[in-house]
Amino acid sequence: GESVGLHLPTLSVQEGDNSIINCAYSNSASDYFIWYKQESGKGPQFIIDIRSNMDKRQGQRVTVLLNKTVKHLSLQIAATQPGDSAVYFCAENKNTGFQKLVFGTGTRLLVSP
Amino acid sequence: ETGVTQTPRHLVMGMTNKKSLKCEQHLGHNAMYWYKQSAKKPLELMFVYNFKEQTENNSVPSRFSPECPNSSHLFLHLHTLQPEDSALYLCASSLSTGQGDEQYFGPGTRLTVT
Numbered sequence: 001g002e003s004v005g006l007h008l009p010t011l012s013v014q015e016g017d018n019s020i021i022n023c024a025y026s027n028s029a030s031d032y033f034i035w036y037k038q039e040s041g042k043g044p045q046f047i048i049d050i051r052s053n054m055d056k057r058q059g060q061r062v063t064v065l066l067n068k069t070v071k072h073l074s075l076q077i078a079a080t081q082p083g084d085s086a087v088y089f090c091a092e093n094k095n096t097g098f099q100k101l102v103f104g105t106g107t108r109l110l111v112s113p
Numbered sequence: 114e115t116g117v118t119q120t121p122r123h124l125v126m127g128m129t130n131k132k133s134l135k136c137e138q139h140l141g142h143n144a145m146y147w148y149k150q151s152a153k154k155p156l157e158l159m160f161v162y163n164f165k166e167q168t169e170n171n172s173v174p175s176r177f178s179p180e181c182p183n184s185s186h187l188f189l190h191l192h193t194l195q196p197e198d199s200a201l202y203l204c205a206s207s208l209s210t211g212q213g214d215e216q217y218f219g220p221g222t223r224l225t226v227t
Contacts, residue, residue, distance in 0.1 A: 031212075032212050032213065041220065042218075042220050042221075043115065043117070043203050043205070043218030043219050043220050043221050044156070044203070044218045045115070045218065046215045046216070046217075049213070049215075089155070089156065091156075093212055096212075097211070097212060098168075098210045098211060098212060099144075099161075099207065099210050099211070099212055099214065099216070100158060100161070100169060101158060101216070102158075103155045103156040103157075104155060105155045106155070
């Protein structure tokens with residue numbers, strides 16, 4: 001399930017560090033954003049979402065920040081663990097009321113023990 | 114496991130073959146999706162079905178033909194494909210096509226066209 005062949009930005013961190021993965025989205029009309037995690041051999045898995053009327057949302061060990069002014073989204077992972085190693089995608093959805101997700105290219109997170 | 118299964122997991126086919134990919138969801142969802150994940154592009158939406166009706170065709174070539182006989186099953190029929198169609202084909206489902214309904218992905222079928 002990897003985006004093999006794509007030149008993915010890679011973030012390498014040590015176990016226990018905090019990770020920040022960034023995403024620039026394209027459409028100012030997008031009002032719903034999702035972060036997905038894709039491990040090798042698997043499909044993408046939902047992590048956290050945020051609507052455009054919020055600028056921050058927290059989950060378990062993860063926080064998503066939304067800056068609509070510069071069309072930027074970030075995912076913060078606290079106390080990163082080796083099991084967090086994966087490709088992370090952001091996806092945006094235009095304000096249409098139904099799902100038609102547009103995905104970013106992804107960032108590969110490598111966590112070393 | 115996500116509750117979405119895909120078969121086969123790997124498929125090699127020639128350009129003149131006809132094959133089908135199968136997706137099944139055990140989540141009681143009403144919406145199903147086909148995505149293409151290739152080496153050169155981000156994950157791309159291909160088709161959306163809601164209550165067995167196709168609601169989105171994202172300008173997909175006619176050599177890809179989807180079929181949704183019921184809300185639990187989705188097929189992608191393939192014929193006369195090109196080498197550039199080699200990719201990971203992912204199926205997903207969600208409760209509805211409404212924004213905010215989480216999509217659950219299957220593990221994908223790795224397709225190689227020779």
